[in-house]
Amino acid sequence: MNNIGSLEEIVLMILMKYERCSGVEIAKYHDEALNKAISLPAIHVVLKRMEKKGWVSSEFGSPTAARGGRRKRIYWASSSGRAVVTQVHETKARLWDSIKPSFEYVRI
Amino acid sequence: MSEYKPPTWANRLLEKICPDDLLEEIQGDLFEAFEWRSEIKSLRYARRKFCLEVFMVLIFYKPNLMKTPRPSLLKNYLVTGLRNLQKNKSYVIINTFGLGIALACCVSAYLFVAYNIEFDDFHADSKVNKIYSIHSHLLKTERGTYECISAPINLAPNAAADLSGIKRFTRFNNEQGYVRYGDHTFNESISFADSSFFDMFDFPLIQGSHESFKNMHSVFISQKMAEKYFRDENPIGKVLLMNFPNQTEIQAVVGGVLKKVPTNSTFVFDMLLREEHFMEIHALGADDWKDWRDPSTYFELTSHDQVSVINEQFDKYIKRRNKERTDRVVLSYKLEHFKANFGQDDVRWSQVNLRMSIIPLIVFMTMALMILLIACFNMTNTSIAMTARRMKEVGIRKVIGASKWQVVTQFLLETVLVTVGSVFVGIAMSYIIVPVFADMWELNYGLEDLSGLNMFLTLLFLIFFTSLLAGIYPALFSSKFRPVVLLKGGVKIKGSNLLTRGLISVQFALSVIVLIAGVIFIQNTNFQEQVNFGYDKDMVFLVNVKSQKQYEVIENRLKNNTKILEVGGTAHSLGGIYYQAPVTVDTAHHEVWHYGIGKNYFDVMGLEIAEGRDLNLESTTDLEGSVVVNKAFLKKIQMSDPLMKVISVHEVKRRIVGVVEDHIDNLFVSNEPEPSVFYPATPQQYHYLLVRANSDNLLSLKNDIEEIWKSEFPDIPFQLHFQEDLLFNEIRNVNANLKTIFLFLTFLGGMLSASGIFSLATLNTEKRSKEIGIRKALGASIQNIMTLMNKEFVIVLTIAGFLGALGGYFLIGILLDEIYAYHIPVSVISVVLCALLIFIIGLSTTSITILKGAKANPVDTLRTE
Numbered sequence: 001m002n003n004i005g006s007l008e009e010i011v012l013m014i015l016m017k018y019e020r021c022s023g024v025e026i027a028k029y030h031d032e033a034l035n036k037a038i039s040l041p042a043i044h045v046v047l048k049r050m051e052k053k054g055w056v057s058s059e060f061g062s063p064t065a066a067r068g069g070r071r072k073r074i075y076w077a078s079s080s081g082r083a084v085v086t087q088v089h090e091t092k093a094r095l096w097d098s099i100k101p102s103f104e105y106v107r108i
Numbered sequence: 109m110s111e112y113k114p115p116t117w118a119n120r121l122l123e124k125i126c127p128d129d130l131l132e133e134i135q136g137d138l139f140e141a142f143e144w145r146s147e148i149k150s151l152r153y154a155r156r157k158f159c160l161e162v163f164m165v166l167i168f169y170k171p172n173l174m175k176t177p178r179p180s181l182l183k184n185y186l187v188t189g190l191r192n193l194q195k196n197k198s199y200v201i202i203n204t205f206g207l208g209i210a211l212a213c214c215v216s217a218y219l220f221v222a223y224n225i226e227f228d229d230f231h232a233d234s235k236v237n238k239i240y241s242i243h244s245h246l247l248k249t250e251r252g253t254y255e256c257i258s259a260p261i262n263l264a265p266n267a268a269a270d271l272s273g274i275k276r277f278t279r280f281n282n283e284q285g286y287v288r289y290g291d292h293t294f295n296e297s298i299s300f301a302d303s304s305f306f307d308m309f310d311f312p313l314i315q316g317s318h319e320s321f322k323n324m325h326s327v328f329i330s331q332k333m334a335e336k337y338f339r340d341e342n343p344i345g346k347v348l349l350m351n352f353p354n355q356t357e358i359q360a361v362v363g364g365v366l367k368k369v370p371t372n373s374t375f376v377f378d379m380l381l382r383e384e385h386f387m388e389i390h391a392l393g394a395d396d397w398k399d400w401r402d403p404s405t406y407f408e409l410t411s412h413d414q415v416s417v418i419n420e421q422f423d424k425y426i427k428r429r430n431k432e433r434t435d436r437v438v439l440s441y442k443l444e445h446f447k448a449n450f451g452q453d454d455v456r457w458s459q460v461n462l463r464m465s466i467i468p469l470i471v472f473m474t475m476a477l478m479i480l481l482i483a484c485f486n487m488t489n490t491s492i493a494m495t496a497r498r499m500k501e502v503g504i505r506k507v508i509g510a511s512k513w514q515v516v517t518q519f520l521l522e523t524v525l526v527t528v529g530s531v532f533v534g535i536a537m538s539y540i541i542v543p544v545f546a547d548m549w550e551l552n553y554g555l556e557d558l559s560g561l562n563m564f565l566t567l568l569f570l571i572f573f574t575s576l577l578a579g580i581y582p583a584l585f586s587s588k589f590r591p592v593v594l595l596k597g598g599v600k601i602k603g604s605n606l607l608t609r610g611l612i613s614v615q616f617a618l619s620v621i622v623l624i625a626g627v628i629f630i631q632n633t634n635f636q637e638q639v640n641f642g643y644d645k646d647m648v649f650l651v652n653v654k655s656q657k658q659y660e661v662i663e664n665r666l667k668n669n670t671k672i673l674e675v676g677g678t679a680h681s682l683g684g685i686y687y688q689a690p691v692t693v694d695t696a697h698h699e700v701w702h703y704g705i706g707k708n709y710f711d712v713m714g715l716e717i718a719e720g721r722d723l724n725l726e727s728t729t730d731l732e733g734s735v736v737v738n739k740a741f742l743k744k745i746q747m748s749d750p751l752m753k754v755i756s757v758h759e760v761k762r763r764i765v766g767v768v769e770d771h772i773d774n775l776f777v778s779n780e781p782e783p784s785v786f787y788p789a790t791p792q793q794y795h796y797l798l799v800r801a802n803s804d805n806l807l808s809l810k811n812d813i814e815e816i817w818k819s820e821f822p823d824i825p826f827q828l829h830f831q832e833d834l835l836f837n838e839i840r841n842v843n844a845n846l847k848t849i850f851l852f853l854t855f856l857g858g859m860l861s862a863s864g865i866f867s868l869a870t871l872n873t874e875k876r877s878k879e880i881g882i883r884k885a886l887g888a889s890i891q892n893i894m895t896l897m898n899k900e901f902v903i904v905l906t907i908a909g910f911l912g913a914l915g916g917y918f919l920i921g922i923l924l925d926e927i928y929a930y931h932i933p934v935s936v937i938s939v940v941l942c943a944l945l946i947f948i949i950g951l952s953t954t955s956i957t958i959l960k961g962a963k964a965n966p967v968d969t970l971r972t973e
Contacts, residue, residue, distance in 0.1 A: 022137065022140075023133065023134075023137040024137045024140045024141045024144065027137075027141060028144065037157070039157070039160065039161050039164055040134070040137050040138055040141055040161050041134070041161055041164040041165045041168055042164065044130070044133070044134055044137070044168075045168050048130075064140075066139065066140050066143055067135075067136035067137075067139050067140050068135075068136070068139055070132050070133075070135060070136035070139070071132060071133075071136065072133065072136055072137070072140075073133040
């Protein structure tokens with residue numbers, strides 16, 4: 001529960017923001033947010049891993065023409081996933097606050 | 109949307125490798141992402157990304173597939189392979205060198221192919237992208253049309269002024285002239301182009317500036333010319349004095365020295381002047397549409413869309429041209445892209461250099477592949493033979509746990525090792541063979557002109573092809589058996605099976621074909637030397653003259669020379685210096701050969717008059733209105749009683765005053781007399797002074813004339829041709845080259861085939877040594893055993909002989925027809941003798957090894973166990 005990769009973190013944050021997403025949608029939001037392209041299999045691997053850890057859940061959506069009649073799998077962040085991200089960010093924020101003043105001091 | 113699909117192969121791969129429970133999701137996502145990416149970026153990006161992602165799926169979900177053999181295992185393959193090759197040194201050496209030389213032959217043949225593929229590659233694509241050349245389509249008098257890369261000299265400037273969409277143009281012409289600098293005078297071929305030439309095409313300079321070509325009186329020269337005329341001096345700014353026909357003299361300032369470019373280029377020139385000078389030399393005005401010296405013409409267009417628009421607007425120029433010139437009817441002018449693939453096969457006439465004819469390329473590629481096949485078959489056969497001894501090894505490998513593919517890898521690795529070795533030999537050999545080969549055909553093009561990448565890819569392809577061809581069968585063969593059977597010795601590879609026998613047959617058949625070809629070309633040389641040309645060619649030679657004055661001075665000085673029988677002059681001559689044009693008889697046009705002849709022509713050449721009289725060049729009636737024809741001409745137009753009949757030559761009505769005997773003009777062009785007309789030429793038109801020698805000592809006479817020439821015209825180079833050289837130089841060259849190539853291939857092919865059949869025979873004898881022992885013990889004689897063992901080889905070699913003789917008979921017939929019009933027929937006797945010779949070589953090779961086995965003491969062979 002404690003170990004969270006940076007891509008895992010980003011994907012979870014995307015899921016928290018947009019609620020229910022498929023793999024492609026996550027990739028799209030990722031590209032927009034970070035302004036760099038990501039490969040789908042990387043996202044799939046991360047999603048599967050997090051599903052095992054219980055951070056995300058999924059179900060099959062309805063088939064669409066763009067996918068050649070294939071169903072898409074929709075993911076959403078589970079409560080434990082949300083908790084992990086929140087915790088990680090709070091930890092980071094505390095650390096950040098502790099160094100921030102000296103930073104500003106240097107900048108002046 | 110649906111027309112843009114991800115690459116099918118990648119999709120199929122994905123379906124193969126992706127775990128089933130994830131396939132629907134992953135594939136769907138990839139498809140959706142593909143569409144999204146092709147919308148936001150480009151189709152290419154989306155495709156590339158798709159492939160990359162499939163590859164990532166492979167890495168994530170099928171890591172085992174991506175694993176290469178462990179290094180230790182790889183090392184083991186290598187060590188075993190090397191040990192095994194070491195055990196069979198002689199085979200390895202034969203294979204490496206055989207394959208190496210075969211590869212060098214392939215590289216030589218590839219040189220010719222590369223000449224065409226890399227044609228004009230040194231021009232930057234962006235620069236020549238919008239350049240088009242004008243192709244004229246002309247009506248043949250008898251049938252169909254033909255194509256030239258040319259246009260009337262005034263078409264380009266007119267079109268550039270009249271039509272929109274033409275950014276700039278250049279014309280390109282060639283002319284002979286004398287060039288003088290200081291004390292040095294040489295005869296040079298000089299080219300002409302318009303001022304925009306260097307703006308349109310990429311010709312890098314060593315010295316000077318491209319801007320200088322905007323000056324009317326500048327000349328650009330090649331590096332070779334700079335060294336020839338100026339040696340160590342700086343050529344820029346020096347003045348060259350040039351003399352052209354019609355007494356035109358031009359002084360030109362050197363404006364630039366061109367860097368050497370490969371010779372597979374549309375524009376090949378040593379000296380380049382401005383096109384305006386060409387018009388000056390031939391006194392062509394801005395309204396001349398009649399002149400026949402059409403330059404090759406290039407337009408740079410503002411956009412590709414203009415092509416069809418401009419093509420349609422050529423009509424008025426076609427009308428104008430056809431009004432001025434009725435003997436060559438222009439059907440259309442069409443723009444073709446500068447880099448469009450036109451070669452000597454497509455274009456009948458042009459001022460520029462063209463891609464090579466496809467036929468020699470096919471011939472050389474076929475020969476190279478033949479020899480490569482022989483070498484590969486050899487390797488396959490020896491590998492099979494070697495594999496047969498390693499059946500137990502394969503069995504043990506399998507018992508220990510080797511998979512089928514691991515065994516295949518082991519065997520393939522060994523062939524790859526040999527192939528890689530032979531590639532090194534091949535590269536080394538090509539540095540010897542390729543220059544010799546290029547020299548043979550006077551192709552000024554070598555390994556250093558080849559693009560490195562193309563060459564690398566070709567070599568890579570060759571390695572792959574040969575390894576696979578030579579290695580795959582033995583590798584698969586040895587791995588397919590069950591280990592129990594292998595270990596029990598249940599699998600017996602008989603020395604030969606159907607495949608090896610088939611390969612040996614093909615090898616020997618190919619050897620027979622190349623041997624026949626070599627022999628036929630030797631015979632052809634002798635045959636062609638004996639051809640009766642219909643006139644006396646042996647004692648005649650021609651001296652090039654450029655003006656009436658030169659002709660008259662030399663003629664005068666030769667009058668009293670006792671070594672000379674006759675002196676004459678002419679514009680054209682037998683043996684290829686003629687041109688084809690239509691004559692009009694009544695209303696019909698007939699394409700015939702034209703010769704403008706001068707004083708004493710028939711006497712000097714020894715062409716006899718069959719009917720009527722010679723032309724009388726002193727009389728104006730004859731000059732203006734008479735012509736002599738040959739018998740073939742009469743036959744062609746079915747004219748009887750020809751004397752005093754009128755035909756029109758170049759739109760001038762002329763009366764036939766005489767008929768001459770037929771002659772064979774040129775062995776490349778015709779195998780029977782061609783219809784010809786001989787019309788009078790004035791001394792101003794003379795190109796040659798003809799001399800018929802009296803004594804056998806042609807050389808001393810040649811020296812006499814050269815001395816006279818030097819004393820009269822010290823500034824002008826002396827050029828002389830013997831009529832025989834004119835007829836035979838090229839033929840002798842072609843025959844000798846092909847003879848050398850074929851005999852070399854015969855030697856190589858023969859050696860390889862012999863070594864192949866030798867290894868097969870050895871293996872056979874080894875396998876059956878016990879049988880031989882028993883047979884001998886029971887009373888068989890050496891002869892019995894020889895017959896028994898040789899039986900299968902006799903069958904194989906007989907088939908090979910038949911195939912080779914048949915193939916050789918037809919293929920070489922086709923080849924001769926392609927090269928010559930007049931050649932020796934392929935004689936059945938030589939074909940049979942060649943097949944027999946190869947048969948004997950093959951059989952004696954097998955007999956030697958079999959004899960060794962047959963002579964062995966049966967006690968020795970039977971005792972061992």
